[in-house]
Amino acid sequence: MASFCIKSVLISESVDPRCRSILEENGIHVTEKQNMKKEELLAEIKDYDCLVVRSATKVTADVIDAASNLKLIGRAGTGVDNVDVDAATKNGIIVMNTPSGNTISAAELTCALIMSLSRHVPQAAMSMKAGNWDRKKFMGAELYGKVLGIVGLGRIGKEVASRMQSFGMKTIGYDPLTPVEVSASWGVEQMSLEQLWPQCDYITVHTPLMPSTVGLLNDETFAKCKKGVKVVNCARGGIIDEAALLRALESGQCGGAGLDVFVEEPPKDRVLMGHPNVVACPHLGASTKEAQARCGQDIAVQIVDMVNGKNLIGAVNAQGLASAFSQESQELIKFGEAIGAVLQACASSRRPYSNLQVTTQGDCMKLSSGYMASAVLVGLLGNEFATINLINVLNLAKNSGIQVKQTHCTSNGVGGRCEVELLADGCIYKATGSVQSGVPVLLKLSDSVFRQTVALTGNLLFFKATANPQLLSSVAGALATGGVQIESFSAPMNHTGEQWYCVGVSKQLEDLNVLKPLVTGAAQVTI
Ligand code: 9EZ
Secondary structure (H helix, E strand, O other): OHHHOOOEEEEOOOOOHHHHHHHHHOOOEEEEOOOOOHHHHHHHHHHOOEEEEOOOOOEOHHHHHHOOOOOEEEEOOOOOOOEOHHHHHHOOOEEEEOOOOOHHHHHHHHHHHHHHHHHOHHHHHHHHHOOOOOOOOOOOOOOOOOEEEEEOOOHHHHHHHHHHHOOOOEEEEEOOOOOHHHHHHOOOEEOOHHHHHHHOOEEEEOOOOOOOOOOOEOHHHHHOOOOOEEEEEOOOOOOEOHHHHHHHHHHOOEEEEEEOOOOOOOOOOOHHHHOOOEEEOOOOOOOOHHHHHHHHHHHHHHHHHHHOOOOOOOEOOOOOOHHHHOOOHHHHHHHHHHHHHHHHHHHOOOOOEEEEEEEEEOHHHHHHHHOHHHHHHHHHHOOOOOOOOOOOHHHHHHHOOOEEEEEEEOOOOOOOEEEEEEEEOOEEEEEEEEEEOOEEEEEEEOOEEEEEEEEOOOEEEEEEEEOOOOHHHHHHHHHHHOOOOEEEEEOEOOOOOEEEEEEEEOOOOOOHHHHOOOOOEEEEEEO
């Protein structure tokens, strides 16, 4: 996609130096400016194609609105909590994170907190520093033979499992996305949360924060746990409800909590952290040299791979578009945009658009089935929204009341092709085309099948008329009078009734109305 050409990157925080060098080795100009005030960032950001941040830069809607050239926001880290993803999506900006760079560090800190809870190491160390020698107070329990419940079995949950298995813990878990056989192959027995709660001596959460995971541990679920259960949250603040946790600690229902993350960071209310059975860290999950180095490198490699059309990894707001960034897709996207532009020209000022149906057919169109409707919409709506692209076009279409339907069917004899049907102000416009030898072509417009395929490039004039002996010469005459030369011509196969014709022309006709006495419909487009 031409619009994802990235030439300049602003790094607004301390990110591993390999990030800069990887970007520069790939011909991207990098500027590093740390500790900018908001006003400075607002002024600076407009010059760049891409912004790379860690956690300190708050990429709010006003920053995004000031960023007139921005195409990509990259976060060197897991999650995008400091980026307004909705505002970025509206502006057609991809938001990307590095989902795997922190995995080992987050898993290791989780294990450190589990061990701290079993042997009271932090409390004992504080007691020693305070001049005490208190051996009774810090009686612990072995992890060996105890049950660890792992809620969320992604990368981090899996690494926690293998580490705690080496301590002889039994690992059970739950995840809505990981198949039972997959987790079983790493020694984690999956079950429902209802079955899991009462079995656990320890529970650790490794889920994203979303409506279904806010307060996953709450008054109700704590009540289903073993008395004295110990819990760890190194994932996101709020997965364990903080007020319910404090109540469970006070009643003894919860025997201890290891917390690295909080609803508010830093937390103003210190009561929870002050509880003697709470071991808390100031969000240190990713705070290792190795994780920072990996995330810095990962974000640079991901940006370079995306720009080179090799791969799309870590994007959070370009779902279904991954295949659009491959080299093979560039022609298919151009085709979709071209056919959208043809329909836009044919529908002229007929509004509103109410329905768009895009049907891809055959193996060579399969790759595009995830984004073809978006590509067509970019061509169709391109004149109406200044900053339209594949990232934001589905949102724009939805907000304009256009129902979009996209289907793919395996080839039924015909080669790869794409049919598009547009309902505009009650009128149906249809176009069918494909990509032939790398060139987007139109095969059919409404019910007119072209005898020669129409290459969708340059200036095209379409007109609808009933065949008659004077038709072509009179149209040619009108074009000549307008100073327009004919470069190609495509006639319909069928000559009965009203049919569409296409003329490749040297430039657009200044006034289409000169064709009015000769034809029943006309449209022109430049691709
Ligand atoms: C939700 C989840 C895990 C969970 C994990 C992931 C999308 N998603 N949801 C509820 N990756 C446990 C309970």
